[in-house]
Amino acid sequence: MLKNPEKTKNEIVAWIRDYFEKNGPECSAVIGISGGKDSGVCAALLKEALGKDRIVAILMPNGEQKDIDDAKLLVKLLDLPHAILNIEGAFKGMADMLEGSDELKAITGLDQLSTDTRVNLPPRLRMATLYAVGQMLPHGGRVVNTCNRSEDYVGYSTKYGDAAGDFSPLANLLVEEVYQIGEVLHLPEKLVKKAPSDGLSGKTDEDKLGFTYATLDHYVLTGECEDAKTKTRIDHLHKINLHKLELMPSFPLDQVEHE
Known part of the structure; x- marks a missing residue:
């Protein structure tokens, strides 16, 4: 865990400032607000x-979001300019298009969205929304990736x-280190320590993963895991899930002989 969370927080703040100085001195940061810790x-x-x-903080429920009040609380506490953009219409439009295609049914053998499609389509629509908002801003926007090391490690x-x-x-x-930074920033424990979930299955992230973030954090840091099944x-x-973290493979043209 972080030895000096305050120092790390200050270093991240300086890093963000440096990023914007180099990549958009007048740009705004565009962030999707879920109401969770990240x-x-x-x-x-x-x-x-x-x-x-x-x-620019954007709240993006897909129809009804049970914990939308947590997202509203956050933007109120931080006094952030924000908008609520419900992606339900876009999601239903995409679903209707995919499920209404006889050609696609013949290829996939499915007449409705697969479980993976239903789970992953909303996050992709939300990211498209954030980039659309960024391009609508007078000086442009840079979209924030809010993922942490623990979730990235297992492709969550x-x-x-x-x-x-x-x-x-x-x-x-790591997740525990995000908690530490949240405490230094004096964010409400209700938001920082809330059990993360996808908002769809009714299960927490840890329930779906099959292990706790504390177990995952310890393994990522030390390589140690007491339960062999969990380690596996x-x-x-x-x-x-490594493909999510690596650059897209490209054909190495420099290995081809040119005339």
């Missing part, structure tokens, strides 16, 4: 680094959804 901590870091007037994110973004303040922090599962998830 978006909350990122939003508070951005406010300290840039000031509230250079942050959606490729081109919440795993996308222009810069990532928390990518090298973590290793498996890490291996099959």
Whole structure:
């Protein structure tokens, strides 16, 4: 865990300022607010680094979101410019298009969205929304990736959804370290320590993963895991999801002989 969370918080703030000096001195930071620890901590870091007037917070429920009040509480506490953009219409439109195609049914053998599609489509629509908002701003926007190291390690994110973004303040922090930064920022424990969930299945992230973030954090840091079955599962998830963290493979043209 972090030896000096205050020092690390200050270093992240300085890093964010440096990023914007190099990649958009007049740009705003565009962030999706879910009401959980990662978006909350990122939003508070951005406010300290840039000031509230250079942050655009977007709440994106898909129809009804049970914990939308937590997201509203966060933007109120931080006094952030924000908008609520419900993606339900976009989601239903995409679903109707996919499920209404006879050609696609013949290819997939399905007449409705698969479970994976239903789970991953909303995060991708949300990311598309954030980039659309960024391009509507007078001086442009840079989209925040709010993922943390623990979730990235086991691929608990959606490729081109919440795993996308222009810069990532928390990518090298474990879940417990995000908690530490949240405490330094004096965010309410209700938001920082809330059990993360996808808002769809009724289960927490830890329930779906099959192990706790504390177990995962310890394994990532030390390579130690007392339960062999859990270790095998973590290793498996890490291996099959590495493609989310690596650059897109490209054909090495320099190995081809040219005339």
